[in-house]
Amino acid sequence: MKKQLFLLLGVVFHLSLYAQTNFAVHIDGKDNNLRIGMDSICRNWTLEAWIKPDDDVWKEQEVIIGGGEYSKLNSLDYLPLIIKKGYLYNFGADLTGCKLPVNQWSHVAATCNGTSIKLYLNGEEVAHKDTATVILPGAIGINESSNSIFGGLIDEVRIWTTGLTKKELKAWMYRPLTNRHPQFDKLKGYYNFDDLSDDISLNRAAEGRMSFHIRNGRLKQYEKQPLAYIVENDNKLFHTDLKKQKLFKTVVLPTEWDAQQGEHDFQLLKLKIETQGKQNPKSVRELTLDFSTCSSLADIERIHVYNAGSKPHSETLIELIEGGLQVKSSKITIQLPKNEFTQLKHGTNYILITADIAADASLGNRIEAYLKTVKINNKYILPIHAKDCLPIAITTNSYSNPKVLRVLQWNIWHGGNHLGKNGPERIINLIKHSNADIITMQEGYGSQKKIADALGFYLQTPSLKDNLCLYSRYPLKKINTKNKFFSNPAFVQMPNGKEIYVNGCWLRYAHRPAYASSIANYGMKPSGWVAEDSILGLVDIQRLIENDLSPYISESTPIIIGGDFNSGSHLDWTHKAAPLHFGYVAEELPISRYMQNNGFKDTFREIYPNEAERGEGTFAVIYGQSQTSRIDFIYSKGKNLRTLSSKIVRTMPEIDDVWPSDHAAVLTVFVIE
CATH class of the missing domain: 2.60.40.1290 (Immunoglobulin-like)
Structure with missing residues (x-):
């Protein structure tokens, strides 16, 4: 008997050693925001997930997989897999499936094979329509607002660039994916949430610069609401029978x-x-x-x-x-x-x-x-x-060469708080790694002192909760301005005794629409962008030049203006680069033309003059549908200021880590001669 008990205990220990724990993500139905930022998928796709609603009260819409921020585009379906009044639904095809059970696990899927869209519940087809769409699977459990947040548990989210068959869905829905799946090379997103801890969860299918990892955040980042979290999955239909590695x-x-x-x-x-x-x-x-x-x-x-x-x-x-x-x-x-x-x-x-x-x-x-x-x-x-x-x-830095000045321009997005407590830390790590001597920053909003203290830099900001921040390795001499929300001017006192004029600015943006994030829309009119920029952002930069720059400089003063201009450049929106901008051309954009006419050089385009070959953007770098809109710039002017290199920084120095802002940064290296 003792021998048998010993053997039994040994077996239990052995099984527990290799047992696989399966977790699901809990979404509160109120404020949780699981962004993945995936780009669009055209006409051949599959979305699938296991879901367990938390109650029997349905909202008008509850999203399983939606487009996320900036996704309400008329060129695609931004609600490809949702629950509408308790029924499985696909927005693009206006396709309604069956009523979903509550308080129990269900497998849901939507597929498109290029000719028809089908909805599935627990492996059985419940609706179909002969059509095909482009989808944007940019977020899990949410689209853009709290009105559509799903409440309950979600697990095993899978996103494919092919329309899976019923046979393929049924064969794999009850077990983890492996590379033996017949369509494995078409797997674009795989989220089993087992690794979710605080702010991120990995896309296990990732294989590119944009890994589409989950960014676990909140809609209202300033409120102390809990992030989405994982719980042990009680789905008895799903079997994690992984043993030998x-x-x-x-x-x-x-x-x-x-x-x-x-x-x-x-x-x-x-x-x-x-x-x-x-x-x-x-x-x-x-x-x-x-x-x-x-x-x-x-x-x-x-x-x-x-x-x-x-x-x-x-x-x-x-x-x-x-x-x-x-x-x-x-x-x-x-x-x-x-x-x-x-x-x-x-x-x-x-x-x-x-x-x-x-x-x-x-x-x-x-x-x-x-x-x-x-x-x-x-x-x-x-x-x-x-x-x-x-x-x-x-490239080089000011430690290696005292004539070098490295300038970083970055809008950090509400103080970097969209990734919870680790967001500002990621901001600081990136700035440190950049070895920037000067940082022109927007949306500091309460993080600026923490950043300045971590860097050991001089800081100029209207207040410690304001928008604009200017950081410098070298002393700053403030220039007063009446437009503190738009302009943050100063002289930087260089070690050799020279002064450089620096301004970190923010300009107003066009509202109908903010084309920086909405170019994948049919029927837009670039003339409208030009008109709005002319009465908003152009006015702001003219005031800055006329009031905060011209009275304080001489002909020999080196000038650097870094900012979130909230406007594109006429050097980007050309006929040559139209394929990068959904076919649109906007060569009359006024703000960049104004800067050029006043002798300023766009340092990135100075180094990379071919807008079709180097068309990367700065907004919104975390959303796959918005990768070519360049609205953040470092402009320079002055005989003694030469651009050595310039780069749009859109990935973390820690490879594969998630980007903490909605803007990319711009890093320009100057030589002061």
Whole structure:
């Protein structure tokens, strides 16, 4: 009897060791906002999820998968899978399914195969219509307002770029996805929420610059409402029968940041390995790297390989090759030790490759590493590579060269609070990593002192809860203005005794519509944008130049104006670049023309004059449908001020971490001569 009891306890311990815990996300139906920011999918798609409503009282609409912010566009369906008065519903086809049960788990799905849209409940078709649509699956459990927030539990959200069949839905709805699914290469989003902690949850299907990870926030970010959270899933129909560990997806994510001369541990790339199961864990044995596209191997002193944990932002890095390695040839194979740090865990595993950049690395040289193969156990894997990242090059900083001035322009979005308590910390980390000497900032709204203290910089702001903030490594001499919400002028006292005029501004935007985020609409009139900009933003910048700049400068004064101009540039909205802007052309946009006519250089377009080849935008960088609207600028003027490089910064220095603002930043490096 004792022997039998001992064996039974042993079996229970063994099972608990490898048991998979399944979690679902709880959405409060009031204020929770799970953004994923996914871009549109055209005519072939599937959306599916398990849901459990929290009561039997239905709103007019409750969203399962919706478009999210800035999604009310007439060119697509922004409510592709919702509940309308208790019935499953697809907005684009005006398609109504059956009434949904309450207080129990149900599997719901909408599919489109290019010719017809179908709704499914628990694997059975409940409605269809012969049509096809473009959808925008940008958020989970919400569209844009609290009126449509779902209340209850959601799990196993899957987003596909193909119309799954009934057979495929039924075969996989009761179990976790694996790479054995017949349509696995068409999987664009997979959210099982098991890793949700505080502000983010990963998209396990991610493979590009925009990973579409969940940004867990609130509609009213200033109120102390709880974020969405996970609970143990009590869905008895769904079976997490994962045992022996298997690979799910292996993806390489490169950086978009330029490397600075003398920089240590510059993040070159991250290897993201998704696994399923705990039994017989696999190990990463070998990495083969190709540096042949680098301009010069002499720019790299050493490379390092780290275990970077299971989250995009890792607090602890464990070096796998002590002291790193020299790059002696363009192709190198790295043998990794077999230990607990190269052994893969169930879920997400990050391996980080960094580089120590030589202090005398050549400015402008290209730097890149390509991960050719990964050996896991005894099998060589060809990883998936992100294809939508910007090239990176060698740049410099004011530590290496006292003539250099690095300027960062960034609207941080309501103090950076849209990612909860970690949002401002991400803002600070990015600014520190940029090594910016001056930051022109909008929407500080209560975070400016925390940021200034963390940087150790001088701060100029109308008040500690105001919009505009100006930070500087060097002393600031304030210039008074009557337009504190729009203009924040000062002289920066450089170490060599010279003064530079700097202003961080914010201009009013066109309302009908704010074309920066609504270009994917049919029937818009660019002449209207021009007209509104002429009476709003153009007036603001004219006042700034006439009242806050011209009276204080001489012909020799170097001038830098960074700001959220809330207007596009005539240098972007050309016939040549029309395909980037939903076919629209707006070459008469007045604000950028005014700046150009007054002798100012658009520093980004100065470095990248081809608007069709470099059409990346700054608003709204976290939404896939809005990637080419450039409304944030750094303008310069002055004979002694030369632009060395300029870049739209739209990814975190910590590769694959979520972006904390709705605006990208602009980083321009100047040489003061």
